Amino acid sequence: MTDTIPPIIEVDDLSMSYPLAHTRVDVLRGVNMRIEAGTRVAIAGPSGSGKTSLLLLFSGLERPSGGRVVIDGVDLGKLDSDGLADLRRERVGIVFQSFHLLPSLNALDNVALPLQMAGRRDAREQARAMLTRVGLDSRLDHFPTQLSGGEQQRVAIARALVHRPRLLLADEPTGNLDDHTAESVRELLFELNRDLGTTLVLVTHDLDFAARCDRVLRLHDGQLHETAPSEVHSPIPASASTSTPTFTASTTYHPAAGTTSHALPA
Numbered sequence: 001m002t003d004t005i006p007p008i009i010e011v012d013d014l015s016m017s018y019p020l021a022h023t024r025v026d027v028l029r030g031v032n033m034r035i036e037a038g039t040r041v042a043i044a045g046p047s048g049s050g051k052t053s054l055l056l057l058f059s060g061l062e063r064p065s066g067g068r069v070v071i072d073g074v075d076l077g078k079l080d081s082d083g084l085a086d087l088r089r090e091r092v093g094i095v096f097q098s099f100h101l102l103p104s105l106n107a108l109d110n111v112a113l114p115l116q117m118a119g120r121r122d123a124r125e126q127a128r129a130m131l132t133r134v135g136l137d138s139r140l141d142h143f144p145t146q147l148s149g150g151e152q153q154r155v156a157i158a159r160a161l162v163h164r165p166r167l168l169l170a171d172e173p174t175g176n177l178d179d180h181t182a183e184s185v186r187e188l189l190f191e192l193n194r195d196l197g198t199t200l201v202l203v204t205h206d207l208d209f210a211a212r213c214d215r216v217l218r219l220h221d222g223q224l225h226e227t228a229p230s231e232v233h234s235p236i237p238a239s240a241s242t243s244t245p246t247f248t249a250s251t252t253y254h255p256a257a258g259t260t261s262h263a264l265p266a
C-alpha cells in the first residue's frame with residue numbers, strides 16, 4: 001500500500017553549480033532521493049557541502065543547474081516564480097537559523113502575516129493558536145528584540161507552520177541557541193511532526209539531533225549518502241571523503257552572456 005503513496009520530495013539527477021568569476025562551484029552532482037510524507041529526515045555534512053543549497057532547491061528559492069525536484073507531486077521546473085510562491089504559501093514552511101522575523105511586527109503579526117497575504121480572514125486567530133501551540137501565548141505583543149533567541153525561533157517555527165504545510169524545511173534551527181533552548185526547540189519540532197503529520201527535513205551539524213530522526217542523509221562530494229541514524233557518528237566513508245565542492249577548472253561560465261568557454265582559473 002505504502003508504495004502507491006507518492007513521496008513528498010522526489011529528486012532526480014539533481015545538480016547545482018554556482019558560477020564564479022573564472023570558474024564555477026559544482027555543489028551537487030547527480031543527486032537522487034525520495035522522502036516519504038510524515039517522516040523526519042536529517043541532512044548532515046561538512047560546512048560547504050551543499051546542505052543549504054539543497055533546501056533552497058526543495059523550496060524553489062533556487063533553480064537547479066540540472067535535474068528535477070518534485071514536491072508533493074508538483075514538478076518545480078514547471079512553475080514560474082508566482083507558482084513557486086503559491087506552492088510555498090500552501091505546502092511548504094521554512095525555518096532559518098537566523099529566524100528572519102520582521103523587526104517592526106510583534107510576534108502575533110509576524111505569524112499572521114503569511115495568512116493575511118493569502119487573504120485569510122482568520123489569520124490572527126490562527127496565528128494566536130499556533131503561538132499558543134509553541135508555548136508563546138504570553139508573548140504575543142512582544143517584538144523580536146524583546147524576545148530571547150529561543151523564543152524568536154519558536155515564533156519562526158509558528159510562522160512556518162501556521163498555514164499547516166505538508167513539508168517543513170529547517171536550516172540549522174538550533175544553530176544559534178544554547179544547549180537547553182536548543183533541546184526544547186528539537187522537542188518542539190518532533191512534537192509538531194507527530195501531532196500535525198508535517199514532514200520534517202532539517203539541515204544540521206548536530207549529529208545527536210540527526211540520530212533522533214528516521215533517516216540521515218549525509219552530503220559529501222556533491223552526493224547524498226544514506227546512513228543509519230544509529231551510525232551517524234561513524235566516520236565518513238573513504239569513497240566520500242572530499243568535503244568541499246568541486247571547482248571545475250576547465251570550464252568558465254559567463255553568466256551575462258549565458259555561455260561557457262574553456263579556460264583555467266586565474
Ligand SMILES: Nc1ncnc2c1ncn2[C@@H]1O[C@H](COP(=O)(O)OP(=O)(O)OP(=O)(O)O)[C@@H](O)[C@H]1O
Nearest residue numbers: 018019025027046047048049050051052053054245
Ligand atoms: N550564491 C553563491 N555563489 C557562489 N557560491 C555559492 C553560492 N551559494 C553557495 N555557494 C557555495 O556553495 C557551496 C555550498 O554552500 P551551502 O551553503 O549550500 O553549504 P552548507 O553545507 O549549507 O554549508 P554550512 O554548513 O557552512 O552552512 C559553498 O562552497 C558555498 O561557498
